[in-house]
Amino acid sequence: MDIVLPIENEESKLVQACANKERWAQKVLYETYYGKMMGVTLRYSNNSEDALDILHEGFIKVFKHIGRYQPNTSLNAWIRRIMVNTAIDYYRKNVRRRTEDIDTAFDISSKDADAISQATEQEILEAVQELSPAYRTVFNLYVIEGFSHKEIGQALGITESTSRSNLVKARTKLKGKLSARFDYGIRK
Amino acid sequence: MEYGNKKFDDKIREALGSTDVPFNASHWQDFEQKLDAADLTTDDSVDEATFDANVASNLVNIDASAADWDSFVEKLDDAESQDPFDAIIAAGLTSAAANAAADWGSFEEMLDAAEAADLTTDDNILDQKAQQKLEDYEVPYAPENWSLMRERIREEFSLRRKLIRYRVAEISVMILAIFTLFNYLPKNELGNLMIIEQVKERIKQKVSPQKTQEAALQSAPIASAKKINKAETNGDISLDVLSQEIKTNYVATGDAISIYAGPKVKTFSPLSVLETPLDVSDNVKLKASVAITVEEIEEEKKGLFAWMRKDDEPESEINKDKTIKSFLLEALESKKTEELSSNEEEVLQASKVKLEHKNVRLGMFTSADLYGVYAPYDRFFNYSPGTAYGANMGGGILLDFQKNRLHIVTGGAYMPKYYQPSHGDEVVGSFETAYVREDLEEIKLDIVHIPLDFRYDFVQGTKWRFYGVAGAAFNIVLETAYDIEKEILVVNKDADATVAITSESTILDRKRFQEGLTEGGGLPENTFLTAQLGLGVERFVTQRWSIFFEPIYQQQFSGMGIGPNENSFRTVSLRLGAKATMFGK
Incomplete structure (x- = not known):
């Protein structure tokens, strides 16, 4: 005998069970969103250990506040937002503010666009992870999450101009790193 | 980059500095024709002399008075004030200042647009690629991480953690409340008890042993005038009202005046013996119990109460009363088994001040x-x-x-x-x-x-x-x-x-x-x-x-x-x- 429940019903039951702190529901939710959210947190950290820390901290927040989740909205987006906020908190707690001289960045040749196009997800992710925390966070928030510089400034406690500057530097470094992987005639 | 620019400039300079264009005969012919057409024979010196003469004749008729200069300055000021350029600039600056806040938003939009327009092809590709490939990037599920997550959940939601949070808040509130009460509420009986204890301890150290007192009583049956006067000046005892019988019980022991409280002191407590004039018209009989001195008690009281009260707080008479009463009663109690009769003991119990807590x-x-x-x-x-x-x-x-x-x-x-x-x-x-x-x-x-x-x-x-x-x-x-x-x-x-x-x-x-x-x-x-x-x-x-x-x-x-x-x-x-x-x- 198979029991089939509508997806919405299933999700709402899962959320309700999580709100009741039922361990099996927490596990199911964790398993369901692990992959996507780990993909998010990996972008904000430079290693998998930190990413896992952010992920677990984020899930703790999810389980604590799941009663506030609005049933008719996207659970994925809600959890993702919590993960991003957790990553921002992580950045604010751990980052050491420092400036990097753009003159040390790579000089990009015109062929680098090809290199970027050919890069896989994993290669781009690794290149992003190699960025400094300040550059990486701004790049993620602006390019992936679609934050404005004003929002980034407020979230990270930096000025808009710093956000703009960090984004330019992040792009430059990222292109350099990706190009270096493909050995497309980098000139320093 | 700067080095590159300099090199570029040097190259240009070198290339341009050695440029040598060959002579072109047709160019000279054109130039020669222009020379022919020009009137190079006119003598400019004649015209200049005529011009100078005219100017000089006109200037001779000018009356350059001071009044005319002033009017000229006024006209100059009028002309300047009527210049429309200033008004235009002022209006422009005023409106610019007024709209500065509103314009920042549009300027910011322009900045964003310019930034987007300035993006190179590489930048665009990078952003798009990064977004496409990373936005939905997923990591395979790792079951072993659930055990870590479960431990985190247990730790986070455990009652122990809640308890720690509650405990911190609770202790903070309690400390605050107790310190507030401690600072603002009046002194209490406990403080008095502690003072009494200290009074007893300190005075007992000064009190002569019983046998010494007995000996002193026999050797100096009547107090000297000098010692009595000392007590009088203290204001605690009026020796004038004392009967001779009582006077005989005042004994000089060194510089101290000893008072012997006895069981027949029914109408007044031992404290009143010390702090009010004695009414000893009846057969008050004071017997030796424990020797204390008025001065010593006063000294102890002042010293002990000083640290208990604030500078502007008057010394509590009630506290003083209890302190001394307590001490004296304790002193009598220590004596009762040896010298007090049964009747005396009853009186002692009756007059004993019971300190309630x-x-x-x-x-x-x-x-x-x-x-x-x-x-x-x-x-x-x-x-x-x-x-x-x-x-x-x-x-x-x-x-x-x-x-x-x-x-x-x-x-x-x-x-x-x-x-x-x-x-x-x-x-x-x-x-x-x-x-x-x-x-x-x-x-x-x-x-x-x-x-x-x-x-x-x-x-x-x-x-x-x-x-x-x-x-x-x-x-x-x-x-x-x-x-x-x-x-x-x-x-x-x-x-x-x-x-x-x-x-x-x-x-x-x-x-x-x-x-x-x-x-x-x-x-x-x-x-x-x-x-x-x-x-x-x-x-x-x-x-x-x-x-x-x-x-x-x-x-x-x-x-x-x-x-x-x-x-x-x-x-x-x-x-x-x-x-x-x-x-x-």
Whole structure:
């Protein structure tokens, strides 16, 4: 005998069970969103250990506040937002503010666009992870999450101009790193 | 980059500096024609002489007076003020300033647009690629990470963590409250008691031994005028009203004047002997008991009260009275077995000032609770009765109403209990769905404990008190949490695991998992009574503060089981806390 429940019903039951702190529901939710959210947190950290820390901290927040989740909205987006906020908190707690001289960045040749196009997800992710925390966070928030510089400034406690500057530097470094992987005639 | 620019400039300079264009004959012919056309024979010097003569003749007729200069300046100012350029600039600047705030938004938009327009092809590709490939990037599930997550959840949602949070807030509030009361409430009886103790100790050191006094009495039966005058100037005793009989009992012992208080001093207390003129018209008979001096007592009083009161606070006459009375009575008591007659002893008891202790004290404590959780026969699992054990930390506040040796103690304490219930796993399921193991791993109860205890002080010293406590307590379960672990052992790949888990009915489902009072549970099912018995020791560290330690045994009344297993508790609490006096005399 198979029991089939509508997806919405299933999700709402899962959320309700999580709100009741039922361990099996927490596990199911964790398993369901692990992959996507780990993909998010990996972008904000430079290693998998930190990413896992952010992920677990984020899930703790999810389980604590799941009663506030609005049933008719996207659970994925809600959890993702919590993960991003957790990553921002992580950045604010751990980052050491420092400036990097753009003159040390790579000089990009015109062929680098090809290199970027050919890069896989994993290669781009690794290149992003190699960025400094300040550059990486701004790049993620602006390019992936679609934050404005004003929002980034407020979230990270930096000025808009710093956000703009960090984004330019992040792009430059990222292109350099990706190009270096493909050995497309980098000139320093 | 700068170096590159310089190199570029040098190259250009080098290339341009050596440029040599060959002669072109046609260019010269064109130039020659232009020269021919031009009138190069005109003599400019003639015209210049005519021009100078005309200017000179006109200037001769000009009357350059001072008044004309002033009018010229005025006209110049008028002309400047009428210049429309200034007005245009002013208007432009004013409107620019007024719209500066509004324009920033549009400027920002322009900045963003310019930034977007400035993006190179590489930048665009990078952004798009990064977004496409990373936005939905997923990592394969790693089951081993769930165990880490589970530990985090346990730690985060455990009562211990809650307790720590509550404890910090609780202690902060208590410290604040007690310090506030400590600073603003008046002094109390306890302070007096401590002073009395110090007075006794210090004066006893100065008092001559009994035999010395006796000897002094015999050797110097009448006080010298000098010594009496000294007492008079002190204002405490009017020797003029003393009978000769009394005078004979004033004995000079060095520089001190000794007063002997006796049992027939019925109309006044020993204090009045010291601080008011003596009315000794009847047969007052003062006998030697313990020698003290007026000066010494006054000195002690001043010294001891000085540190007790603020500079602007008048010395309490009541406190002084009690201090001296206490001392004198203690002194008489020490004498009674040797020299006082039975009649004298009665008088002494009658005149003895009984110092009552009436206090209201506020305290806080933390407790280490060790508890046994008794589970009766389980009809669902068919388990025999058993006892599980657990330990936790608690804490709370208490109010102590004291009258002499008896105290009534109440308050409120947070005494959580969590424990592993004593029953095993259960495996349920079928091949069609899944096999699931279910286990009630832990029960967590948030309990508020409201005691009503009676305490009796067996030993009631000024510093140490030893006491016994007995009473009952009303316990309320505010919140419950049941940690039920479900684990999929085998799952049919065609079945949905979530549905499989949720659809299986277990024995635990038949049990009643009550909710706490704050979660919507009823009062009767979330309350139970305990009886308690204990001992305690209290040590006063200042006149207001004391610390105490008391082991208390609590036994839950039978027939009122809590939770799905109808548990009852027996608890040993080791309480350590502090109290401060709020009101009292």
